[in-house]
Amino acid sequence: xHTQTKPIAIVNVMDNRLFALGLVVLGxxxxxxxxxxxxxxxxxxxxxxxxxxxxDPLNASHIVVQEIRLxxxxxxxxxxxxxxxxGALMQGMTRNPLADPGLLGVNxxxxxxVVICIMLxxxxxxxxxIWVALGGGFLASLIVxxxxxxxxGSPARLILAGAAVSALFLAISRGLLLxxxxxxxxxxxxxxxxxxxxxxxxxxxxAPFFGIGALLAGLATFSLNALILGQDTAKxxxxxxxxxxxxxxxAIVVLCAATVAMAGPIAFVGLIVPHLARWIAGPDxxxxxxxxxxxxxCLLVAADLLGRLAIFGGNMQAGVMAALxxxxxxxxxxxxxxxxxx
Amino acid sequence: xxxxxxxxxxxxxxxxxxxGIVVAGVLLALVFAIAILAVQLGRYPMALPQILxxxxxxxxxxxxxxxxxxxxxxxxxxxxxxxxxxxxxxMFQTMLRNPLASPDVIGFSAGASCGAxxxxxxxxxxxxxxxxxxxxxxxxxxxxxxxxxxxIQPYRLILIGIGASLTLSALADLMMxxxxxxxxxxxxxxxxxxxxxxxxxxxxxxxxxxxILVPIALWLQFALSRLAMEDDIATGLGxxxxxxxxxxxxxxxxxxxxxxxxxxxLPFVAFISGPIARRLVKGARPALLAAATVGALITLLADTAxxxxxxxxxxxxxxxxxxxxPVLMWLLVVQFNKGKI
Numbered sequence: 001x002h003t004q005t006k007p008i009a010i011v012n013v014m015d016n017r018l019f020a021l022g023l024v025v026l027g028x029x030x031x032x033x034x035x036x037x038x039x040x041x042x043x044x045x046x047x048x049x050x051x052x053x054x055x056d057p058l059n060a061s062h063i064v065v066q067e068i069r070l071x072x073x074x075x076x077x078x079x080x081x082x083x084x085x086x087g088a089l090m091q092g093m094t095r096n097p098l099a100d101p102g103l104l105g106v107n108x109x110x111x112x113x114v115v116i117c118i119m120l121x122x123x124x125x126x127x128x129x130i131w132v133a134l135g136g137g138f139l140a141s142l143i144v145x146x147x148x149x150x151x152x153g154s155p156a157r158l159i160l161a162g163a164a165v166s167a168l169f170l171a172i173s174r175g176l177l178l179x180x181x182x183x184x185x186x187x188x189x190x191x192x193x194x195x196x197x198x199x200x201x202x203x204x205x206x207a208p209f210f211g212i213g214a215l216l217a218g219l220a221t222f223s224l225n226a227l228i229l230g231q232d233t234a235k236x237x238x239x240x241x242x243x244x245x246x247x248x249x250x251a252i253v254v255l256c257a258a259t260v261a262m263a264g265p266i267a268f269v270g271l272i273v274p275h276l277a278r279w280i281a282g283p284d285x286x287x288x289x290x291x292x293x294x295x296x297x298c299l300l301v302a303a304d305l306l307g308r309l310a311i312f313g314g315n316m317q318a319g320v321m322a323a324l325x326x327x328x329x330x331x332x333x334x335x336x337x338x339x340x341x342x
Numbered sequence: 343x344x345x346x347x348x349x350x351x352x353x354x355x356x357x358x359x360x361x362g363i364v365v366a367g368v369l370l371a372l373v374f375a376i377a378i379l380a381v382q383l384g385r386y387p388m389a390l391p392q393i394l395x396x397x398x399x400x401x402x403x404x405x406x407x408x409x410x411x412x413x414x415x416x417x418x419x420x421x422x423x424x425x426x427x428x429x430x431x432x433m434f435q436t437m438l439r440n441p442l443a444s445p446d447v448i449g450f451s452a453g454a455s456c457g458a459x460x461x462x463x464x465x466x467x468x469x470x471x472x473x474x475x476x477x478x479x480x481x482x483x484x485x486x487x488x489x490x491x492x493x494i495q496p497y498r499l500i501l502i503g504i505g506a507s508l509t510l511s512a513l514a515d516l517m518m519x520x521x522x523x524x525x526x527x528x529x530x531x532x533x534x535x536x537x538x539x540x541x542x543x544x545x546x547x548x549x550x551x552x553x554i555l556v557p558i559a560l561w562l563q564f565a566l567s568r569l570a571m572e573d574d575i576a577t578g579l580g581x582x583x584x585x586x587x588x589x590x591x592x593x594x595x596x597x598x599x600x601x602x603x604x605x606x607x608l609p610f611v612a613f614i615s616g617p618i619a620r621r622l623v624k625g626a627r628p629a630l631l632a633a634a635t636v637g638a639l640i641t642l643l644a645d646t647a648x649x650x651x652x653x654x655x656x657x658x659x660x661x662x663x664x665x666x667x668p669v670l671m672w673l674l675v676v677q678f679n680k681g682k683i
Contacts, residue, residue, distance in 0.1 A: 147674050160617055161674055164667040167610045171663035174534055175656055181527045188519050188526060192512075268508045275501075320512045327509025331488055334501045 075198035084296020087270030108169035109140025137257035193264035193319025209258035216251035369635035422548035428637020430597040431612030448503035452510035453481025534659030535608035
């Protein structure tokens with residue numbers, strides 16, 4: 001009798017999590033349909049369906065759905081899922097519930113790349129920021145990685161290294177923005193973060209990065225479960241800590257850099273989503289990362305949709321909306337449910 | 343070698359950490375030396391004898407204006423504000439037991455930026471600094487009130503602070519994007535923090551504030567060194583957690599408000615002074631005095647760099663991170679090689 005209760009309990013937990021994950025995915029599907037339907041101009045469901053099965057290049061509704069709303073939706077899903085996963089990995093690796101992917105220096109590096117690009121090359125079209133943002137993000141996180149002990153340092157050291165590099169890059173960006181007004185004029189819109197004018201060409205160019213990032217994240221979750229117990233315990237369990245940290249770090253950087261390149265620096269998703277995921281799924285990293293991906297996608301699709309609705313003037317960027325919704329939600333959750341430490 | 347001694351005056355005794363005192367002393371000497379250098383530097387370089395003559399009342403009118411009305415107030419304000427930021431940052435980091443915790447974490451900086459922008463949009467540029475102060479204080483107390491739950495619990499405070507911070511900085515970004523270009527450029531300068539055109543009123547304000555708040559902060563250090571341990575141990579040692587935390591938070595917020603009201607939200611000083619001081623002192627104890635001197639040193643260096651920069655005029659806030667971040671990076675590398683971390 002006693003031996004039988006345990007497996008049943010585990011199966012129940014699995015079922016509950018699967019059920020919850022199913023609900024979240026269903027919610028995402030629902031939000032996606034709404035995101036295709038609503039905007040400055042509402043579409044009928046028949047129009048949306050027809051634009052997929054029988055695309056008519058002369059029908060304005062079909063063009064709006066297929067060439068404006070669908071790329072926006074895909075971009076929001078990719079960005080949200082990436083930021084959610086990166087946040088979960090970052091909090092797991094540093095064992096710090098305050099850790100945000102931005103802390104590895106990715107956002108600051110990407111921003112500096114964009115500022116330099118606008119200033120020196122006079123580029124003002126966000127679509128061409130991709131490669132500089134990627135380059136800046138990779139460079140910054142590489143410096144952070146080596147300053148943080150190249151995988152052998154403590155989580156606290158990694159956080160300090162990330163904060164130091166971020167602050168340095170941010171200060172340089174600020175200085176450059178103060179020197180050049182034209183740069184500030186482009187930058188202050190890019191920094192809001194959002195999916196205005198998302199295009200399939202951009203998404204396709206970045207798709208490999210999202211794919212590789214997600215794959216690395218999936219691989220990393222297995223060793224992260226051990227890393228969460230502390231480095232010594234992880235070592236005792238036969239995990240190669242340095243290698244595991246490198247894998248996790250690489251996944252975070254690839255996911256974040258691709259997101260910043262596509263949508264600008266979007267704060268908050270990577271910070272709040274893992275907390276939501278932990279409330280639902282518990283501490284197991286394999287579930288956490290999956291939940292974080294789905295919840296992150298939900299959050300950004302909803303933020304983008306709300307920002308497009310007429311009550312906000314029709315053009316509130318998703319990055320701003322995410323923060324405006326997410327902040328009060330985080331405060332409410334913390335007050336209501338207390339704090340789950342890692 | 344004995345690393346600790348105690349100072350006994352009548353009934354009171356203070357436990358002294360020898361390395362902490364030595365580090366603070368050396369840093370203080372450095373601040374003094376750089377201050378002397380900074381008086382000489384600037385658009386009109388002046389030699390030391392000329393400055394000494396001016397100080398004793400024997401200089402010409404131009405020298406008097408440059409030294410007494412311009413450079414000295416600016417230098418003294420920088421030292422005072424930097425010390426206040428350093429103190430406050432180290433207090434928050436120790437109390438919340440998190441290297442990421444600084445006054446920014448409870449929303450002060452984001453609230454200050456928002457307040458400054460709102461002041462600018464509603465009343466014009468004279469209301470930027472008062473707006474920043476009001477915004478910062480309101481946010482800090484709103485966060486405190488929202489996170490109050492049978493006392494202050496560190497993670498609750500930090501998470502709610504981050505929620506408020508991110509929302510407010512998104513609002514600030516949004517306001518920046520809705521301003522016209524010239525105002526946006528002007529505000530970008532304000533939001534970084536500058537020491538341009540400080541006068542003796544600022545000096546008096548910050549130093550009187552420090553005179554009142556620093557003794558309180560040092561007295562709280564006793565409670566802090568216990569708060570830095572786990573809650574259970576601290577309670578076991580008889581430290582009442584919540585009153586001590588509330589006192590630390592209020593003192594820290596007051597110190598930051600004081601500094602922001604004089605120099606604006608200077609970035610990074612509050613965050614970085616604590617970790618640098620801690621790595622210099624090498625103790626597990628909070629090193630408030632050392633952190634304050636590190637803060638003063640960084641701010642003074644940043645402002646001197648801002649003044650000495652030849653081609654473009656940039657506010658001091660750009661330089662605080664450019665000077666502070668490499669120091670922290672260097673310490674991270676050096677201590678790693680020695681196996682200290």
